[in-house]
Amino acid sequence: MIQTASGLAADVRWNGANARKPFAQCHGCELRGSQLCRVIQDERLFGTHPPVLRRFGRGKRIVGQGEASGFLGVIRRGYARRSVIKVSGNRILVGLAMPGDIVGGLAEREHDHDFEAATDVEICTYDSAAVKQQLEINPRLRRVMLREIDHQHHRTLGLLWHNGTLTSRERIIAFLVRAVAFMPTEPLPDGGLVLSMEIDRGDWADLTNTAVETISRTLRYLEEKGLVTSLTPYRFRIRDLDLLATIAGVEPPARRVGESNRSKRMENCFGALKSDDRMTAVNALARGAHRFNSVMKPVSVQKRGLARRRPEDVQEEVRD
Numbered sequence: 001m002i003q004t005a006s007g008l009a010a011d012v013r014w015n016g017a018n019a020r021k022p023f024a025q026c027h028g029c030e031l032r033g034s035q036l037c038r039v040i041q042d043e044r045l046f047g048t049h050p051p052v053l054r055r056f057g058r059g060k061r062i063v064g065q066g067e068a069s070g071f072l073g074v075i076r077r078g079y080a081r082r083s084v085i086k087v088s089g090n091r092i093l094v095g096l097a098m099p100g101d102i103v104g105g106l107a108e109r110e111h112d113h114d115f116e117a118a119t120d121v122e123i124c125t126y127d128s129a130a131v132k133q134q135l136e137i138n139p140r141l142r143r144v145m146l147r148e149i150d151h152q153h154h155r156t157l158g159l160l161w162h163n164g165t166l167t168s169r170e171r172i173i174a175f176l177v178r179a180v181a182f183m184p185t186e187p188l189p190d191g192g193l194v195l196s197m198e199i200d201r202g203d204w205a206d207l208t209n210t211a212v213e214t215i216s217r218t219l220r221y222l223e224e225k226g227l228v229t230s231l232t233p234y235r236f237r238i239r240d241l242d243l244l245a246t247i248a249g250v251e252p253p254a255r256r257v258g259e260s261n262r263s264k265r266m267e268n269c270f271g272a273l274k275s276d277d278r279m280t281a282v283n284a285l286a287r288g289a290h291r292f293n294s295v296m297k298p299v300s301v302q303k304r305g306l307a308r309r310r311p312e313d314v315q316e317e318v319r320d
Helices: 034-042 128-135 139-165 168-179 201-207 212-224 241-248 259-270 280-287 289-295
Strands: 052-056 061-063 071-077 080-085 091-097 102-104 114-117 121-127 185-187 193-196 228-232 235-238
Touching: 034 071, 034 121, 034 139, 052 071, 071 128, 080 201, 091 139, 091 201, 102 121, 102 139, 121 128, 128 139, 139 168, 168 201, 168 212, 168 241, 201 212, 212 228
Parallel strands: none
Antiparallel strands: 052 121, 061 114, 071 102, 071 121, 080 091, 080 114, 185 193, 193 235, 228 235
16 A cells, blocks of 8 residues: 555654754644654754755756756645656656655756746755755655655556556546645535646646546536536535545545445435446436346456547546
8 A cells, every 4th residue: 555644744752851842933834854854953054054945936946967066955835747848848757746855966966857936936955965965864854855755656566557557537636635635625524625726727637648628527517516616716625535545446535534424424415435436336326226236336456547538538538
């Protein structure tokens, strides 16, 4: 199972006697990457100097492909995209950096991708040359960095798995499900939630290897089925998050209060669902539970995997 941010957020232990009062701007910071700041401060890497807060406007290139960043830091606010340009000139997004991510690199390390601000971004930065010196003698700092590398590696594997085994509609829905973990949400009294999508449709399409038009069609489809309501182009009311996860064929989100009610609602609509019972579940909403079993055709990942990737499924099953 691909680990989540919460599963990798275990703190790094340090000697509390040597811990110092946090910098004013760091007080109360609960970002996952704040472990880096605590280790740096406790080990007196840079004396008492606080991190430098750097701001980048939407669309601003932070580090170009083949360039060295010259800093190591933690994203405090906003989202940044990692992308590469193919020989054909097409852009491919290979990842999305989010609040709490450790970004940048060592002084001599060249980036193998472009790193750009997908929204307005704030990064708490440290000089990478000084970090490199400390990595050689500080095992706690090495543990923090290795944990971060592992976390981002597993996230990339998850993106590859989704893009390689799910249809375009499933990929779009899967991103909605995953976005709840790292984008603003508002809980609703009925157990649903409102998700604010911080990135634009173009980045959403690139991250899911689809087209903006496909996202629009999928959202209209989900709205017709009563699963997702578009309050604005970037705010969505999600009736049942776990149900969306099942439809997309991805791991459901962490269990929440009211799980038993959620399970009953799913069974009332669909009967017992398996993780491979994907988009046919949406159609069952219109047909009723009594017809669900007759139309459900579980499909294995092996059969729906790499052999059915783009360009065919970009047009594909979204058309009814």
